[in-house]
Amino acid sequence: MPARPAPRPPRLHVVTGKGGTGKTTVAAALALTLAKGGARVLVVEVEGRGGLAAAFGLTEAKGEQLAVSTEGGGEVYVLDVDPRAALLQYLRLKVPVPAAAGVLSAVGAVDFATTVAPGVRDVIALGKVYEAARRERTSRPGPRYDAVVLDAPPTGRVGRFLAAPRQVAELAQAGPIGSQALRIEDWLRESTVIHLVALLEELPVEETCEAVAELAEDGWSVSDVVVNDDEPAALAEGGVATLAGPDAAADLAAELSACGLDVTPTTARTLVDHLRQRTARDEERHALRDRLATTGLPLAPLRPGHGPDGRPDLDALAAQLSQVGALP
Numbered sequence: 001m002p003a004r005p006a007p008r009p010p011r012l013h014v015v016t017g018k019g020g021t022g023k024t025t026v027a028a029a030l031a032l033t034l035a036k037g038g039a040r041v042l043v044v045e046v047e048g049r050g051g052l053a054a055a056f057g058l059t060e061a062k063g064e065q066l067a068v069s070t071e072g073g074g075e076v077y078v079l080d081v082d083p084r085a086a087l088l089q090y091l092r093l094k095v096p097v098p099a100a101a102g103v104l105s106a107v108g109a110v111d112f113a114t115t116v117a118p119g120v121r122d123v124i125a126l127g128k129v130y131e132a133a134r135r136e137r138t139s140r141p142g143p144r145y146d147a148v149v150l151d152a153p154p155t156g157r158v159g160r161f162l163a164a165p166r167q168v169a170e171l172a173q174a175g176p177i178g179s180q181a182l183r184i185e186d187w188l189r190e191s192t193v194i195h196l197v198a199l200l201e202e203l204p205v206e207e208t209c210e211a212v213a214e215l216a217e218d219g220w221s222v223s224d225v226v227v228n229d230d231e232p233a234a235l236a237e238g239g240v241a242t243l244a245g246p247d248a249a250a251d252l253a254a255e256l257s258a259c260g261l262d263v264t265p266t267t268a269r270t271l272v273d274h275l276r277q278r279t280a281r282d283e284e285r286h287a288l289r290d291r292l293a294t295t296g297l298p299l300a301p302l303r304p305g306h307g308p309d310g311r312p313d314l315d316a317l318a319a320q321l322s323q324v325g326a327l328p
Contacts, residue, residue, distance in 0.1 A: 198226070
């Protein structure tokens with residue numbers, strides 16, 4: 001009887017974007033989107049900010065903590081990776097002398113590896129993701145998770161972050177760290193798809209375009225650009241043309257009066273000024289959207305949505321991600 005082929009590792013969805021673009025919220029919503037199909041999904045944070053736990057309403061992420069169960073039988077688990085703690089754990093497992101990990105920490109070896117040598121820090125963080133992704137189920141053969149979503153470092157650092165296993169493997173050509181780095185590198189290349197998050201603002205768009213070029217040059221698979229807070233234009237083309245006329249305030253006052261809303265000439269002029277400012281902003285955003293389109297990637301517009309408690313409405317955002325096809 002032929003041997004059963006080994007199950008494929010889960011797909012790793014890497015979410016990155018310039019700081020402040022909402023990448024953590026998008027990572028949480030993407031995990032929820034995947035889970036709504038009945039999958040068990042792990043979403044991981046590697047920067048120690050606790051943003052993912054907060055997005056799901058958790059006070060903190062302890063281990064692999066269940067964050068939400070979906071109607072389709074899916075589940076989302078949250079894991080917050082602390083590279084320093086992960087390295088200490090690695091030392092305790094690999095260094096044969098029982099007290100060696102504590103000694104190395106006391107003399108600053110851990111801080112050196114996590115601060116002065118950031119490639120090691122990144123490999124340790126990715127190693128935790130790798131181990132969690134490859135953990136087996138207890139009920140049936142196959143990985144514990146069907147998909148993993150990684151809230152990765154910002155676009156300015158994500159290329160170095162993903163390249164860390166290869167760089168560490170080249171430096172440590174022998175020994176457990178080099179071997180582990182090679183395994184992580186192979187897994188990343190086999191399983192990773194990248195989603196970039198951008199706002200329609202000058203710096204996020206510029207950094208997104210640069211990141212797309214950098215990642216493509218290094219051979220990574222970039223799926224799409226999620227355009228966060230992508231509001232529709234305030235006016236149709238006809239309305240924009242009307243605002244440009246010299247009698248725009250009088251025309252607006254007449255239109256409002258026909259609807260039963262009488263306004264003073266001063267109020268009408270103020271409204272026209274606000275609409276002109278919004279129209280100019282819409283034109284700038286349209287030009288920035290066109291710049292993102294030059295990457296050749298699909299653009300997935302995401303409307304802003306917040307729950308009554310001020311937290312992002314992840315269910316609404318997950319539904320939008322499903323509709324715009326942000327999953328490969």
